[in-house]
Amino acid sequence: MAQACQCEADRELYVPKLAVLDKVVPQTELETLFQLRFEDGAPLGHQPGQFVQVCLPGIGEAPISIASAPCEEPHFELCVRKVGNVTRALHNLAEGAYVGIRGPFGRGFPDDQLKGNDVLVVAGGIGLVPVRPLIHHILCNRPDYGNFTILYGMKRPEEMLFRDEIAEWESSNAVDLQLTIDRPHPDWSGHVGVVTTLFPSLELDAPRTRAVIVGPPIMYQFVILECRNKGIADEHIILSLERHMKCGVGKCGHCQINGKYVCQDGPVFNYHELKQLWEAI
């Protein structure tokens, strides 16, 4: 045959594996936490920061960040906002339903770069979801890390995710959690202002701090600026980026940021490698 490509293909590349929806935990008006496990009991085998393609036959597929840590296997969790066809349909499922899963895909958080250092997590809104596995992982292995700070900003108090956990983190000595909402609200007695307004009072040991930033696209440039002002080096700033995706395997072209595929080279990137990419931030 004329073809130059003689490689072995995985016939099942686009075929999801069935998982069972074990638990549905409502979070906010728009977001719900789904706990799943593969029906064959196999672990998902992911790294914090990776994502899966969630598949509902007849509706479609959507890329969703994994919300749980590997140490919680064989269960895994997805925290999903109702925005499109697939995510809306997912919200209509009852416990016991089957969901198709492809993945895990992408590159997760670089744990080897975080270990032994102070970790500053900056999360905006639903950005807390992709970083939650990392938070769990650090809390599970707390002695491996230095100071651990989480800044979590949201527009309104009712948008707060994982309330029980946040209450635990607040009262724990293992992590310094600081919360903020964008504008004053009658039900809120805490800090008010966008997440960057938490930076001035932040005491950091800049050379040993690794910043992990996940939030809406608008947030990145401002948080990066604050991190740099605090003296954190560009190669110590780690971000997770969201893009449109169809295949998850570096073929469909939708998730491209300049020459990088978010589904293969990301979604977690080092700011140092993104600086030259004008489409990134």
Add this chain to the structure above:
Amino acid sequence: MALQVIGCEAVTQLLEKLMAEGRVVAPHQREGNKQWVFEDVKDPCDVCLDYTSTILPPKKYAFPPKEKLLHYELADRPKMEAVIEAEPLVIFGAHPCDIYGLNALDKALCDQKVDPNWVARRAQIRIVGVDCEPDEYCFCGSMGTASVSTGYDLFLTPLNGDYVVEVATPAGEAMMEGIPAREASAEEIAAVKKRLETKLRQERKINCDVNSLPLHFSGFEKSPVWAEVAEKCYSCGTCNLTCPTCFCFDVLDEMDLSLHSGNREREWDGCMLEEFAQVGSGENFREEREDRLKHRFFRKYSYLFTKYGEPYCCGCGRCVRQCLVHIDPVDTINRLLAHSGKEA
């Protein structure tokens, strides 16, 4: 392998032989106009090997506009299985640029995670190439795609009413079995070489060496040329859809009328279309036409070029030939070069 020579009647015989074995597609002229399309051959006499360019490249057979990936059956426990549709096929009369396009897609679709549907179709496709004469839109001479050395089983070069045949693979050898042919003379071999030299002397060319394009593009990020070109672009995506080296796709679930089962299908998509980089929340990462145009050019002449070592443009000229406002890659690249003072 030694070159052979066959006459026109032998080409008809070859077509008849291949048709007896299975499906054969080849260029046909559209009635009443100077347009050609690859279609199933019903009668070898309808095949037109002397053509400039087809509306769509033969890529459409290896990577169809719409293709099933998955069949599902809805139930409490849904069933999903891979669908890989592939059948033996001969693409007869592909030009070197279009063969180059298929070779380029081999690299991209077999990189790391290998696309099973592509591989299955490609494995069953045999290719008979035919040499061509560039028209006023072609720029294969600049892209280094005026000839190819792999990706075909047979290659025919027209010469004085006959065809010089290069047999490139065992499958090609089998095709030629029983077809009356004689060995090419030294003069004929020299004529084939000369033909290529003539073909390379295209007036239309980019003003730099093709291999320096990724380097030049690294300085084009902020060029005002993008806005000038984008101003007339309709963002219709025709350039994407007619391109032999474009392979972006969308994935959609199609339900059967029964509402009990259906198929997951992929469809050609285009990075020039407005929603291409839009996420569920409504955020569009390439909202401006200029950004989409720039992305398309960078993908062809920088990103994928750097990744795979060759341009993701075969110089076929379809994008400009079919562009409603005549956006021309050669002119655009030359303007980018001229503006940055890098004209070679």
